[in-house]
Amino acid sequence: xxxxxxxxxxxxxxxxxxxxxxxxxxxxDDTSGDGWVMFAVSMLGLLAVLNFIDGLAAxxxxxxxxxxxxxxxxxxxxxxxxxxxxxxxxAALVVGIGMRVKGLRWIGVLVAGVNAIVQLAFIPAYPFWxxxxxxxxxxxxxxxxxxxxxxxxx
Numbered sequence: 001x002x003x004x005x006x007x008x009x010x011x012x013x014x015x016x017x018x019x020x021x022x023x024x025x026x027x028x029d030d031t032s033g034d035g036w037v038m039f040a041v042s043m044l045g046l047l048a049v050l051n052f053i054d055g056l057a058a059x060x061x062x063x064x065x066x067x068x069x070x071x072x073x074x075x076x077x078x079x080x081x082x083x084x085x086x087x088x089x090x091a092a093l094v095v096g097i098g099m100r101v102k103g104l105r106w107i108g109v110l111v112a113g114v115n116a117i118v119q120l121a122f123i124p125a126y127p128f129w130x131x132x133x134x135x136x137x138x139x140x141x142x143x144x145x146x147x148x149x150x151x152x153x154x
Contacts, residue, residue: 048090051084056080108140
């Protein structure tokens with residue numbers, strides 16, 4: 001052995017871990033999609049509250065909307081009443097979807113889609129707010145369509 005060679009230490013051999021737990025027994029596994037469904041339900045509830053406030057402001061001729069906005073169909077009061085009706089439907093759907101009533105998630109997708117269209121039509125009155133709520137509608141639709149059918153019972 002030369003003086004420049006490092007001392008040879010015994011190295012432990014690498015072995016495969018063979019613990020007593022089965023794969024997937026511990027750790028976080030969200031294959032059921034419950035997180036997305038709960039996110040969709042909570043965002044639908046938030047949309048219901050925000051649409052109700054927005055609808056009340058539109059019906060009461062509030063001053064924070066863009067002045068002299070031109071709408072494709074009707075006027076600001078009509079859009080306000082549409083938002084109020086949609087918010088009541090959304091609030092009812094939050095309860096039903098949260099309780100996992102089958103079929104209500106598709107009605108939730110329909111209502112979120114209608115709300116997305118209404119928000120796009122509402123852009124002349126309040127542009128950035130409408131686009132933000134439109135984005136939330138798209139996330140709600142994704143959560144209900146992609147993960148809503150998976151059962152939470154193992």
